[in-house]
Amino acid sequence: MLGRLNHVAIAVPDLESATAVYRDTLAARVSQPQELPEHGVTVVFVELDNTKVELLEPLGENSPIAAFLAKNPSGGMHHVCYEVADIEEAAERLVGQGARILGDGKPRIGAHGKPVLFLHPKDFAGTLVELEQV
Ligand code: CO
Numbered sequence: 001m002l003g004r005l006n007h008v009a010i011a012v013p014d015l016e017s018a019t020a021v022y023r024d025t026l027a028a029r030v031s032q033p034q035e036l037p038e039h040g041v042t043v044v045f046v047e048l049d050n051t052k053v054e055l056l057e058p059l060g061e062n063s064p065i066a067a068f069l070a071k072n073p074s075g076g077m078h079h080v081c082y083e084v085a086d087i088e089e090a091a092e093r094l095v096g097q098g099a100r101i102l103g104d105g106k107p108r109i110g111a112h113g114k115p116v117l118f119l120h121p122k123d124f125a126g127t128l129v130e131l132e133q134v
Contacts, residue, residue, distance in 0.1 A: 001090055003083035006132050007052040011065040012075040015057035019044045022055070033057075039111050040064050054111075079118070079128035087115045087133035099123045107133070 012018035015033060022028045022044075031045040040063035046053035056078060058066050068078055084090040087107045094101065100120035110116030110132060119129040 001084055001093060003085065003134065005051045006081040006083050006130075006134070007054050008080050009054045009056055009078045009130075010075060011056050011058075011068050011072070011078040013057070013069055013073060015042055015044060015055055018055045018057075018075065022046045022053070028053075035059055036111055040066075041111075043111065077127075079130050081116075081130035081132050083134045084131050085133070087117060087131060090131055090133075091117055094119065 010018070019030050019033070023030045029047040031047065033042050033044050035042045037059060040058065040060050041056045042059045043057075044055040046055065056065055058069065065078060069075065091101060091105070091107065095105070100123055102118040102120060107115040107117050110130070112132065115133045117131045119131065121128045
């Protein structure tokens with residue numbers, strides 16, 4: 001069911017300094033910051049040969065990463081995103097396996113304009129998992 005690793009997302013309290021670490025210390029290719037108000041984040045993409053790292057900073061009042069940063073004030077790994085070919089089929093399989101899908105259980109359009117689901121961390125080795133249909 002799982003395809004490629006699409007991205008690893010890291011929540012950060014200060015996007016500018018996190019971007020500088022990746023660009024200057026780690027000599028990685030980084031994008032310009034992009035505000036995604038509908039997702040409550042500003043994101044910088046770190047472009048690697050085989051995948052991406054997304055640096056996420058809260059945007060607005062109800063950012064979905066605000067609670068995570070309250071618990072992890074210096075930032076940390078927030079989720080991993082795996083690709084699937086058919087998200088409805090993946091959802092059906094996961095529910096059949098007893099896994100919990102966050103929210104209303106239905107895929108929604110994610111930060112890349114493609115259908116995504118988030119899975120409960122307690123069901124997946126303590127890690128928030130995003131599935132994206134590609
Ligand atoms: Co993501």
